Amino acid sequence: MSSPQPTYSVADKVLMGLRSALAGVGEALAVRRVWAALSASKRIRTCVMRCILLNGVLLCGSSLLFDYVVGPLLFAPRAALQRSVPSAAAAALLGFLYYALWLLPWYVLSYIFNASWYSTIARRYNELLTAQRARRRRRRAGGGGSNAAPDSDSGTLSASTSLSSSAVEAPAASAWESVLASLFDARRNAVEAVYSALLFAGLGAQCSLLALLPGIVGPLAQIVGLSWLYAFYSFDYRWRFGGFTVERRKAAFAADWAFFGGFGLPMTLLTQFAPFFVSYGVFALLFPGFIIAAIAAQRPKPDNGALGVLPLFALPSRIADAIVYILMRGGGSSGDKKAQ
Numbered sequence: 001m002s003s004p005q006p007t008y009s010v011a012d013k014v015l016m017g018l019r020s021a022l023a024g025v026g027e028a029l030a031v032r033r034v035w036a037a038l039s040a041s042k043r044i045r046t047c048v049m050r051c052i053l054l055n056g057v058l059l060c061g062s063s064l065l066f067d068y069v070v071g072p073l074l075f076a077p078r079a080a081l082q083r084s085v086p087s088a089a090a091a092a093l094l095g096f097l098y099y100a101l102w103l104l105p106w107y108v109l110s111y112i113f114n115a116s117w118y119s120t121i122a123r124r125y126n127e128l129l130t131a132q133r134a135r136r137r138r139r140r141a142g143g144g145g146s147n148a149a150p151d152s153d154s155g156t157l158s159a160s161t162s163l164s165s166s167a168v169e170a171p172a173a174s175a176w177e178s179v180l181a182s183l184f185d186a187r188r189n190a191v192e193a194v195y196s197a198l199l200f201a202g203l204g205a206q207c208s209l210l211a212l213l214p215g216i217v218g219p220l221a222q223i224v225g226l227s228w229l230y231a232f233y234s235f236d237y238r239w240r241f242g243g244f245t246v247e248r249r250k251a252a253f254a255a256d257w258a259f260f261g262g263f264g265l266p267m268t269l270l271t272q273f274a275p276f277f278v279s280y281g282v283f284a285l286l287f288p289g290f291i292i293a294a295i296a297a298q299r300p301k302p303d304n305g306a307l308g309v310l311p312l313f314a315l316p317s318r319i320a321d322a323i324v325y326i327l328m329r330g331g332g333s334s335g336d337k338k339a340q
Helices: 010-028 031-040 042-080 085-140 158-169 172-210 217-241 246-255 257-271 276-296 314-339
Strands: none
Touching (some): 010 276, 031 042, 031 276, 042 276, 085 276, 172 217, 172 246, 172 314, 217 246, 217 257, 217 276
């Protein structure tokens, strides 16, 4: 006979939520792990330095330069000439050209390059942790540790040797099966990538809707929503390399919402109150550290579901499901028409 589930008062649940949120904040601010990753991997250091140059110097620096140097110089003559129409139009045109021809291209390039750098950082740090755990298991088993350098740019682990040898010994008849399995995995990964992107877009739209709530409730709700969005974005790299399906990621996130809200809160507070380009630049600059913190994070033991499961993905999931269904049905219908 199973033991009865304990009952918690409202005060107990509030304390549990605060403890989980504070644990999330502590994991997000674990700077020592970021420093250890930078010290252990030249590849991670290279990607982080590129993030600093592109996002910190070029994007944030250019935006701050316009806001505090170029902008005042453009609009000062406008006030001196008693706001004449020609001077105001010229200043507005120059400001538009600065954003359109300088800041916007850097923003687009940053968005493109950051995706590659973030994936490289997450993959390499995951490899480092996997190798570290393997060495610990060998030490506990009495086999001793590996003398390999901590940063091997080959990106291979000891387990990959046995995998490659088994692949060589595999019979030739399984070649077609491997090809078909690879094609199936590629299609599934593409669908999951599209679904994840739509899910993130839905979470962002949900945050925008929360901001429309009246009074102070709107901004506070938006801060909470953005904290969840940033945390989900960070842990998505951990779960992706861990082989988690999208549904499993959503379930894990919704069941421990207090911890993840605390994890994303520092990033939200650092970016919420700055201008758009500065806010994005700060986010892109700091996000590698949050990826590393998420991959190495040690989540506290759940309180037996005492806090409940929040339907955080109800609206984003419906939107993503509908769009993926339309895309898949559209592809299927076009294929049927060609077959006919």
